[in-house]
Amino acid sequence: MRRPMPSRSGALDFANPSIRRAWSAAWLQLRSCSSCDGLGVMLSGRLPHSPLTRAVVARARPALPQLIRSIRQLDLAPSVSVALQLLGAGPGLTPSWDDLLIGLLCGLRATCRDLHQNQFTREFGGGILGGSEKTTAVSRAFVLRTVNGSGPKWIEDALAAIAAGDESHARSATAQALGVGHTSGTDTMIGAILGAAIWQQGNEHDEILSALSCDLLSSGELS
Helix, strand or coil, X not given: CCCCCCCCCCCCCCCCHHHXXXXXXXXHHHHCCCCCCHHHHHHHCCCCCCHHHHHHHHHHHHHHHHHHHHHHCCCHHHHHHHHHHCCCCCCCCCCHHHHHHHHHHHHHHHHCCCHHHHHHHHHHHHHHHHCHHHCXXXXXXXXXXXXXXXXXXXXXHXXXXXHCCCHHHHHHHHHHHHCCCXXXXXXXXXXXXXXXXXXXXXXXXXXXXXXXXXXXXXXXXXX
């Protein structure tokens, strides 16, 4: 079977029931992770192995609702501010928070449906890149590639499968992503799944926040 091409901007819209089901399949697969390091411990419920993981999880839980709220409102300055506060946080050559942001950018780009969202995504990525001196050289290189339109292959594959409404491939691509690196595959997938949900009309973003033990966004915040 021919694999779907990388998701084009705006292709991933939950108004299409098959796309919503494919996203749900990927999300269910992601929730099966058994991580003991990185942000995946927020899903697995396992005790963190490292002090770096304990620290980034403690900071990510209050930061994620703030970040999502600002992005949903297309409020650039606080979005960049929250993103940069944790840049470089977590274990790995590409630290966990950086990985989440990389996946988040890919997910946002796949769901942009108008000029305002496109502009926000470009400027948000530029803001993260502008502050990337805070993190590792390896992470800066991944951020640069993602901002320039080339996200990690495992993330682009998963998002393309979701945008194609292919539940089976969405599951398998997510499972493959979970096996990338020690923490990077899981952390980037958390970002991608979250980014793909932020501008949708449903409450999937709150479903993710609940699973991550974060505060939920106030109901009715975005019409």
